[in-house]
Amino acid sequence: MPQMTKEDSSRIQSTQAKGGNDMTSGGFAARAQGAADRNTNAAAAGGNNVQSGDNNSGAGTGGCDKK
Numbered sequence: 311m312p313q314m315t316k317e318d319s320s321r322i323q324s325t326q327a328k329g330g331n332d333m334t335s336g337g338f339a340a341r342a343q344g345a346a347d348r349n350t351n352a353a354a355a356g357g358n359n360v361q362s363g364d365n366n367s368g369a370g371t372g373g374c375d376k377k
């Protein structure tokens with residue numbers, strides 16, 4: 311499966327913003343950016359940091375307190 315790139319992330323963010331969709335830190339665009347950042351960092355480190363599974367690190371609540 312192809313990995314998320316910075317270009318993919320940028321395209322997703324643009325589309326989501328134009329459509330008025332969720333642009334919070336837990337939204338799809340933010341998760342796409344996080345994946346692209348992780349892939350870029352892994353490539354820079356020689357590919358030794360590739361993670362598998364569903365890792366939601368970095369996906370926050372956007373400062374909202376859910377009670």
